[in-house]
Amino acid sequence: MPLASLRPSPLVEQATERMRAQITEGEWPVGTRLPGENALAKTLGVGRSTVREALRALAGAGLVQARQGSGVFVIATEPAQDWPGRLRRAAITDVYEVRMIVETQAARLAAERRTEEDVAALTAALAGRERAAAGDDAAFVDADIALHAALVAAARNPVLSDLFAEFAPALRERLIDLVELLGLREHERNPGHDTHAALVAAVREGDKDAAEDILRTELEQTLAHLHRPRP
Amino acid sequence: MPLASLRPSPLVEQATERMRAQITEGEWPVGTRLPGENALAKTLGVGRSTVREALRALAGAGLVQARQGSGVFVIATEPAQDWPGRLRRAAITDVYEVRMIVETQAARLAAERRTEEDVAALTAALAGRERAAAGDDAAFVDADIALHAALVAAARNPVLSDLFAEFAPALRERLIDLVELLGLREHERNPGHDTHAALVAAVREGDKDAAEDILRTELEQTLAHLHRPRP
DNA sequence: ACAACACAGGTCCTCAGACAAGCTGAGAGG
DNA sequence: CCTCTCAGCTTGTCTGAGGACCTGTGTTGT
Numbered sequence: 145m146p147l148a149s150l151r152p153s154p155l156v157e158q159a160t161e162r163m164r165a166q167i168t169e170g171e172w173p174v175g176t177r178l179p180g181e182n183a184l185a186k187t188l189g190v191g192r193s194t195v196r197e198a199l200r201a202l203a204g205a206g207l208v209q210a211r212q213g214s215g216v217f218v219i220a221t222e223p224a225q226d227w228p229g230r231l232r233r234a235a236i237t238d239v240y241e242v243r244m245i246v247e248t249q250a251a252r253l254a255a256e257r258r259t260e261e262d263v264a265a266l267t268a269a270l271a272g273r274e275r276a277a278a279g280d281d282a283a284f285v286d287a288d289i290a291l292h293a294a295l296v297a298a299a300r301n302p303v304l305s306d307l308f309a310e311f312a313p314a315l316r317e318r319l320i321d322l323v324e325l326l327g328l329r330e331h332e333r334n335p336g337h338d339t340h341a342a343l344v345a346a347v348r349e350g351d352k353d354a355a356e357d358i359l360r361t362e363l364e365q366t367l368a369h370l371h372r373p374r375p
Numbered sequence: 376m377p378l379a380s381l382r383p384s385p386l387v388e389q390a391t392e393r394m395r396a397q398i399t400e401g402e403w404p405v406g407t408r409l410p411g412e413n414a415l416a417k418t419l420g421v422g423r424s425t426v427r428e429a430l431r432a433l434a435g436a437g438l439v440q441a442r443q444g445s446g447v448f449v450i451a452t453e454p455a456q457d458w459p460g461r462l463r464r465a466a467i468t469d470v471y472e473v474r475m476i477v478e479t480q481a482a483r484l485a486a487e488r489r490t491e492e493d494v495a496a497l498t499a500a501l502a503g504r505e506r507a508a509a510g511d512d513a514a515f516v517d518a519d520i521a522l523h524a525a526l527v528a529a530a531r532n533p534v535l536s537d538l539f540a541e542f543a544p545a546l547r548e549r550l551i552d553l554v555e556l557l558g559l560r561e562h563e564r565n566p567g568h569d570t571h572a573a574l575v576a577a578v579r580e581g582d583k584d585a586a587e588d589i590l591r592t593e594l595e596q597t598l599a600h601l602h603r604p605r606p
Numbered sequence: 607a608c609a610a611c612a613c614a615g616g617t618c619c620t621c622a623g624a625c626a627a628g629c630t631g632a633g634a635g636g
Numbered sequence: 637c638c639t640c641t642c643a644g645c646t647t648g649t650c651t652g653a654g655g656a657c658c659t660g661t662g663t664t665g666t
Contacts, residue, residue: 609664614659614660619656621654626647627647629645629646631642632641632644633641633643
């Protein structure tokens with residue numbers, strides 16, 4: 145079965161994912177010698193160089209190891225807890241859904257537990273987001289993420305903060321693409337400002353339900369954009 | 376400066392290590408656009424395909440990302456951070472709180488999206504938990520976690536499943552301690568059975584609110600034990 | 607003067623072919 | 637039975653050729 149004739153992504157990545165799946169799903173257990181490069185090229189329907197690059201990608205991830213003259217061998221079935229990589233490969237809608245779960249509940253906790261310093265940090269971050277509205281898309285997304293990070297920090301749970309930090313890079317990348325693609329900031333330089341101000345206010349006032357609702361509504365709007373990126 | 380003319384190791388690996396060093400040592404910070412393939416081939420003294428394979432290896436390790444027509448960009452300076460270790464060092468109450476957030480919301484999604492296979496898996500896991508009630512504490516905790524994993528899987532979000540899988544080992548360790556410490560199973564061999572059965576039923580019926588409430592109540596009880604482990 | 611368009615050059619992506627280097631197992635020879 | 641040679645496989649490396657894509661530049665139209 146050859147790879148999809150139309151190419152939604154580079155052939156190398158498709159080949160890499162196919163073989164990665166065969167490894168993680170146990171079809172090629174640890175110790176297996178993979179078929180030869182020519183054989184893989186034939187079954188995958190791509191050129192030999194493409195196969196070689198895909199194998200290098202797997203080797204870089206620590207899944208396989210090539211031995212000249214002997215073959216390519218599976219040396220691990222998991223990419224060593226590679227969360228950033230997994231997030232980068234995952235569907236953006238799945239990532240965003242988890243972000244919604246984590247952040248809406250973090251907002252509840254933040255409204256319960258926020259200290260004066262948290263409120264100060266949130267206010268500063270909100271001002272930073274307003275300032276960044278004058279800058280380019282990347283700067284604006286950074287400021288937006290900083291505000292959300294401050295919100296999660298106010299929940300006063302280090303594990304939660306670490307979790308959000310793990311998501312941030314993947315989020316940043318995709319959000320910048322999204323903002324550019326949709327031209328979200330063409331008519332309004334500072335989209336979502338009122339919502340975010342209301343969110344900060346709700347946390348300051350300790351209104352759990354309001355904080356959760358405001359944030360959920362805001363995030364659901366973006367998620368809706370992700371489901372149909374072409375306006 | 377070309378690579379060593381005599382080759383103690385494949386040129387690809389030498390090239391990979393050279394470039395990896397330039398990234399980790401800060402010579403190419405995050406965001407840098409690497410020189411073109413031809414330029415790299417010249418400076419490294421190797422062929423273009425060798426450079427391409429080396430870049431693939433770095434991409435597989437999550438250090439760089441290629442964008443067609445634009446260039447190859449540095450996206451990270453370290454392969455990954457040690458999440459399992461961080462979780463093990465974190466306070467159990469913080470870990471458990473995040474677990475609650477993730478799992479209660481997963482229960483909502485599961486009630487929405489569960490397929491027939493999911494329901495079958497949940498039922499099987501519930502039966503397994505009942506069976507494990509005859510075994511020792513470790514086996515019982517394993518069966519309990521398997522049931523919760525099946526619940527998260529029914530939410531049909533791979534990122535969420537991965538996230539729970541990340542928490543599972545840390546959870547298992549602490550829960551076994553907890554069960555032994557409190558002697559939870561001295562008077563009742565199968566604590567929480569009714570609750571879990573009700574949870575599975577709620578998911579089967581698609582009752583989002585019930586699923587969330589049942590699970591939250593259950594988890595809050597355990598969390599309360601964690602706050603004062605000495606009875 | 608300003609905005610929209612067309613284009614050229616650079617980039618990565620893919621393939622095919624060729625040869626070199628290294629391992630492995632079958633067979634010849636002792 | 638053991639050892640050695642070697643043919644045939646494997647991966648490693650390079651080259652040349654297009655194709656697809658992005659970006660900045662210059663042109664054109666208003």
